[in-house]
Amino acid sequence: MGFEQEAFDRLMRVTWGKRSQMQREMLRGGKGEPFVVHKLYAKGAMTPSQIASAMHATTGRVSTLLAGLEKKGQIVREPDPEDRRSVHVRLTESGEERAQRQHEDMREAICWIFSQMGERRTREFLDLTTEFTTYMTLCMPGKPRPTPEQVAEAFSENAQEDA
Incomplete structure (x- = not known):
């Protein structure tokens, strides 16, 4: 076995086999509300189908996520003024605050890691x-x-x- 195979095996063990708590949290966040909040914060208003495409999720899954975020007051759904059949989702002030907190929490954690390195x-x-x-x-x-x-x-x- 060459160094390439050994390196591949180690990479798989390190990245997939021994995931850190942060990696697990990031992966979980990549599939739920944190992902939607981050995406809307970065991109601005989006349609539910655009969010579904970005998440590689079904529109049903996205609808459930949006309902939860709406209930928490972090998003609003608004009809498109040019096409009333279409809905745009945007963050509320509370949603923007959540996005900023998520970003700051991640920044602080990673900066701490870099300070250790x-x-x-x-x-x-x-x-x-x-x-x-x-x-x-x-x-x-x-x-x-x-x-x-x-x-x-x-x-x-x-x-x-x-x-």
Whole structure:
């Protein structure tokens, strides 16, 4: 077995087998109300079908989530003035406050982790994470591997974004 297989096995164990409490919470949040609140905060008003698409969930699941958020006073559903058959969902002030709290809680937790790692290792981690995710966007399971030109182009785009 080469280092690649050993690295893959370790990555799977670390990321999937030994999930931290934070990872479990983030995953749970990615499927429910926290996701919807974050998405509406980042994007502004959306239709329920747009939210369902972003969540990779059914419109029924989204309808249930929206009902819960509406009951808590964190969203409102408003008819589209141009198409009264369509509904737009937006955050209320309470929903925006929740989104800001969620963001701040995550920022504080991750900044604490970075403080434990130190500046040099944090920068190294971010550089390696950027490199790894760039390769992951190019290399899909069951698809042909990217050409050297595609790899170079992707890294060139990343360099421009980081500048």
